[in-house]
Amino acid sequence: MYGLGILQGLTVTFKNLMRKPFTIQYPEERIPQHPRFRGEEFTWYEERCTGCASCAKYCPLGIIKIVTHPGKTNMQEGDYYAIDVFDIDIGRCMFCGLCVEACPYDALFMGSGFEEGQYRRQDLVIPVDRLRKASKRPSTWFRPQLEDKGYNPHTGKELSWRQVGRHQQPSQEDLKEKWAER
Amino acid sequence: MTLKTEPVTINIGPQHPSTHGVFRMRVTFDGEVVVDVEPVLGYLHRGSEKLAEERTYTQVVTLTDRLDYVASMSNNLAYVLTVEKLAGIKPPDRAMYLRVIAAELMRIASHLVFTGFWLNDLGALATPLMYCFREREKILDLFEMLCGARITLSYMRPGGVFQDAPEDFWPALHRFLEEMPNYIDEYEGLITGNEIVLVRAKNVGILSAEKAVNSSISGPILRASGVEWDLRKADPYEIYDRVKFNIPFGGVGDNFDRYFVRVQEMRESLKIIEQCVEQVEPGPVRSEVPFLVRPPKGEAYGRVEAPKGELGFYLVSDGGIAPYRCKIRSPSFINLTILRDILVGWKLADMIVTFGTIDINMGEVDR
Numbered sequence A: 001m002y003g004l005g006i007l008q009g010l011t012v013t014f015k016n017l018m019r020k021p022f023t024i025q026y027p028e029e030r031i032p033q034h035p036r037f038r039g040e041e042f043t044w045y046e047e048r049c050t051g052c053a054s055c056a057k058y059c060p061l062g063i064i065k066i067v068t069h070p071g072k073t074n075m076q077e078g079d080y081y082a083i084d085v086f087d088i089d090i091g092r093c094m095f096c097g098l099c100v101e102a103c104p105y106d107a108l109f110m111g112s113g114f115e116e117g118q119y120r121r122q123d124l125v126i127p128v129d130r131l132r133k134a135s136k137r138p139s140t141w142f143r144p145q146l147e148d149k150g151y152n153p154h155t156g157k158e159l160s161w162r163q164v165g166r167h168q169q170p171s172q173e174d175l176k177e178k179w180a181e182r
Numbered sequence B: 001m002t003l004k005t006e007p008v009t010i011n012i013g014p015q016h017p018s019t020h021g022v023f024r025m026r027v028t029f030d031g032e033v034v035v036d037v038e039p040v041l042g043y044l045h046r047g048s049e050k051l052a053e054e055r056t057y058t059q060v061v062t063l064t065d066r067l068d069y070v071a072s073m074s075n076n077l078a079y080v081l082t083v084e085k086l087a088g089i090k091p092p093d094r095a096m097y098l099r100v101i102a103a104e105l106m107r108i109a110s111h112l113v114f115t116g117f118w119l120n121d122l123g124a125l126a127t128p129l130m131y132c133f134r135e136r137e138k139i140l141d142l143f144e145m146l147c148g149a150r151i152t153l154s155y156m157r158p159g160g161v162f163q164d165a166p167e168d169f170w171p172a173l174h175r176f177l178e179e180m181p182n183y184i185d186e187y188e189g190l191i192t193g194n195e196i197v198l199v200r201a202k203n204v205g206i207l208s209a210e211k212a213v214n215s216s217i218s219g220p221i222l223r224a225s226g227v228e229w230d231l232r233k234a235d236p237y238e239i240y241d242r243v244k245f246n247i248p249f250g251g252v253g254d255n256f257d258r259y260f261v262r263v264q265e266m267r268e269s270l271k272i273i274e275q276c277v278e279q280v281e282p283g284p285v286r287s288e289v290p291f292l293v294r295p296p297k298g299e300a301y302g303r304v305e306a307p308k309g310e311l312g313f314y315l316v317s318d319g320g321i322a323p324y325r326c327k328i329r330s331p332s333f334i335n336l337t338i339l340r341d342i343l344v345g346w347k348l349a350d351m352i353v354t355f356g357t358i359d360i361n362m363g364e365v366d367r
């Protein structure tokens, strides 16, 4: 019968008239992201970073720039490399997270935010100073140790470098035992 | 007195709201009737095949996200399957289930995008599109839980997936599986019986089965023409031989069939996901594969049934860390070859609607 299909369609329209809107008024309201969300700003712990540049090597676009120089030497852990430059050009980054996957020392994490828009392209390069100072709310992407703790970067507090590793922190006893003297 | 008329050539695109991306058609009209169509491609060419030769096998996964950007998971799946074939890697069971769940969710999302934009082409501006995007949004939320991104997912890796699904993924997936059939009913109420849609779509833009097969069309368009061919059944990969589902197919091969096949496919996908959720067992999700995969010398062709048709990757390895050659058989590009067959002879208004039912994605056509 002609018109039946239209009526059926109108029922759907009426049903939706009664529903709450499903759109969100963005800057005022926000949808919380999942803890695994691969955010734009990176979280980087200088204390954990050895300057090995695995992240730079595994980045498909080669947009992480690292410059190091040999720093002090520790009997326990050997030579330190001090980081001079650790720039991430997020203007070209695709947030694939391969750099985070490659980091063997849990020093680099994806961020949790998504509002890094800038007016100039130069400002999109995150220099090492900004990485040092940035608030440390790492995404749990590819970091099961954070996920197991139920950490949520959007509601949880900032994590220090001691809290994000995949291994237990060594006790004072362990630290006293020097590898060099064994 | 006879009126002297002559054909007019009109350029549609590359910046035209009806062309689904930067696609350009040079169309010759005789009055209102299309007499010739010439597609002009290449505006979105990024050289993905060449770029793949510069990247390691794991890094290429990120490139495949950008082929068909409304169905990244399927592209990921096709690529990692090929690498696994090439390198002789066997992924663990749980990884295969997760990959199939992800790929089927992606199929639903892609068909939702098709339905919304097709109605847009029909003249129902924006409102039905918003209905479809509401559900697509739910799928994207699921992907955000799974892999932290919504569009460019990079979820799969040669040898499995990068990480197991988080705890809260499964309840969310259950909720989605419960809600989704009602929403599909809603679209059907809105579209399937609608007289206006039926008049515009029934018996318009007919593609015969013979022609479809001869032009190596694949995917829902082929099935709408009445050919029962689906790689998930014809050449089962992953765990598709362990789940039960039907292949919906049409009879006439007109616009309406192409729409209806896709709607039914969404229902079948839901069935597949439900069975996967029942069958999946705990276990590892990634087999021991080094970051730098070094497949032995040789070549492999892997293919999957992507939402738009058969998506194939052909990889040649010279024993190094990067593919020596990567060829992508993209369904959208090959499905475009029937453009002239289904457009010529129809009116201008039908042209846009029929073109919409091919459901191309320019990221994939130009690669």
Ligand code: SF4
Pocket: A058, A059, A060, A061, A062, A063, A064, A088, A092, A093, A094, A095, A096, A097, A098, A099, A100
């Ligand atoms: S997220 Fe991907 S593109 Fe961005 S720096 Fe890391 S590896 Fe490179």
Ligand code: SF4
Pocket: A048, A049, A050, A051, A052, A053, A054, A055, A056, A066, A102, A103, A104, A105, A106, A107, A108
């Ligand atoms: S891979 Fe990790 S430890 Fe190595 S340089 Fe990058 S951030 Fe530092």
